[in-house]
Amino acid sequence: MHIDLKYDEKELLSLTIEADESEDSDILHSYSQKLLIKNPAKTFSEMAQKGAFDSMSDAEYAIALNKIKIISKFWRCEPNMNVFHVLAEAISYILNE
Numbered sequence: 825m826h827i828d829l830k831y832d833e834k835e836l837l838s839l840t841i842e843a844d845e846s847e848d849s850d851i852l853h854s855y856s857q858k859l860l861i862k863n864p865a866k867t868f869s870e871m872a873q874k875g876a877f878d879s880m881s882d883a884e885y886a887i888a889l890n891k892i893k894i895i896s897k898f899w900r901c902e903p904n905m906n907v908f909h910v911l912a913e914a915i916s917y918i919l920n921e
Contacts, residue, residue, distance in 0.1 A: 825843060828841075861906075864899075
Protein backbone atom coordinates (compact mmCIF):
# COMPACT_ATOMS: atom_id res chain seq x y z
CA MET A 825 0.00 0.00 0.00
CA HIS A 826 1.02 3.58 -0.49
CA ILE A 827 -0.34 7.02 0.26
CA ASP A 828 -1.33 9.23 -2.67
CA LEU A 829 -1.04 12.92 -1.78
CA LYS A 830 -2.55 15.78 -3.74
CA TYR A 831 -1.30 19.31 -2.99
CA ASP A 832 -1.98 22.71 -4.39
CA GLU A 833 0.56 25.49 -3.90
CA LYS A 834 -0.51 26.06 -0.27
CA GLU A 835 -1.89 22.92 1.34
CA LEU A 836 -2.78 19.27 1.20
CA LEU A 837 -5.95 18.81 -0.84
CA SER A 838 -6.47 15.10 -0.41
CA LEU A 839 -4.87 11.94 0.80
CA THR A 840 -5.86 8.41 -0.16
CA ILE A 841 -4.45 5.03 0.73
CA GLU A 842 -4.01 3.00 -2.44
CA ALA A 843 -3.20 -0.62 -3.13
CA ASP A 844 0.13 -1.34 -4.77
CA GLU A 845 0.22 -3.35 -7.99
CA SER A 846 1.17 -6.50 -6.06
CA GLU A 847 -1.88 -6.21 -3.76
CA ASP A 848 -5.43 -7.31 -4.41
CA SER A 849 -7.63 -4.23 -4.03
CA ASP A 850 -10.74 -6.39 -3.54
CA ILE A 851 -9.14 -8.10 -0.54
CA LEU A 852 -8.07 -4.76 0.91
CA HIS A 853 -11.61 -3.44 0.45
CA SER A 854 -12.92 -6.54 2.22
CA TYR A 855 -10.52 -5.86 5.11
CA SER A 856 -11.67 -2.27 5.30
CA GLN A 857 -15.23 -3.46 5.84
CA LYS A 858 -14.13 -5.71 8.73
CA LEU A 859 -11.40 -3.67 10.42
CA LEU A 860 -13.59 -1.08 12.12
CA ILE A 861 -12.50 1.17 14.96
CA LYS A 862 -15.07 2.55 17.39
CA ASN A 863 -15.16 6.33 17.63
CA PRO A 864 -13.25 7.24 20.82
CA ALA A 865 -15.84 9.93 21.60
CA LYS A 866 -18.35 7.14 22.19
CA THR A 867 -15.93 5.31 24.49
CA PHE A 868 -15.09 8.54 26.32
CA SER A 869 -18.78 9.27 26.82
CA GLU A 870 -19.42 5.76 28.15
CA MET A 871 -16.50 6.10 30.56
CA ALA A 872 -17.73 9.51 31.74
CA GLN A 873 -21.21 8.13 32.38
CA LYS A 874 -19.65 5.41 34.56
CA GLY A 875 -17.76 8.03 36.59
CA ALA A 876 -14.28 7.24 35.28
CA PHE A 877 -13.34 10.93 35.28
CA ASP A 878 -15.02 12.02 38.49
CA SER A 879 -11.67 12.46 40.24
CA MET A 880 -10.46 14.93 37.60
CA SER A 881 -10.68 18.66 38.12
CA ASP A 882 -12.83 20.62 35.70
CA ALA A 883 -9.67 21.85 33.96
CA GLU A 884 -8.24 18.34 33.60
CA TYR A 885 -11.54 17.04 32.27
CA ALA A 886 -11.74 19.91 29.75
CA ILE A 887 -8.24 19.05 28.46
CA ALA A 888 -9.13 15.36 28.10
CA LEU A 889 -12.42 16.19 26.40
CA ASN A 890 -10.71 18.58 23.98
CA LYS A 891 -8.21 15.88 22.98
CA ILE A 892 -11.03 13.41 22.33
CA LYS A 893 -12.89 16.01 20.26
CA ILE A 894 -9.81 16.47 18.06
CA ILE A 895 -9.25 12.75 17.59
CA SER A 896 -12.90 11.95 17.01
CA LYS A 897 -12.91 14.29 13.99
CA PHE A 898 -11.15 11.46 12.16
CA TRP A 899 -14.46 9.53 12.33
CA ARG A 900 -16.53 12.37 10.78
CA CYS A 901 -19.34 11.85 13.32
CA GLU A 902 -19.62 8.14 12.49
CA PRO A 903 -19.77 5.61 15.36
CA ASN A 904 -17.28 3.30 13.61
CA MET A 905 -14.80 3.82 10.81
CA ASN A 906 -12.45 1.50 8.98
CA VAL A 907 -8.81 1.50 9.95
CA PHE A 908 -7.65 2.83 6.58
CA HIS A 909 -9.97 5.84 6.76
CA VAL A 910 -8.88 6.67 10.31
CA LEU A 911 -5.24 6.46 9.27
CA ALA A 912 -5.81 8.71 6.27
CA GLU A 913 -7.69 11.27 8.37
CA ALA A 914 -4.96 11.24 11.05
CA ILE A 915 -2.19 11.77 8.49
CA SER A 916 -4.17 14.56 6.81
CA TYR A 917 -4.68 16.23 10.19
CA ILE A 918 -0.94 16.07 10.95
CA LEU A 919 0.08 17.36 7.52
CA ASN A 920 -2.34 20.28 7.71
CA GLU A 921 -1.30 21.43 11.20
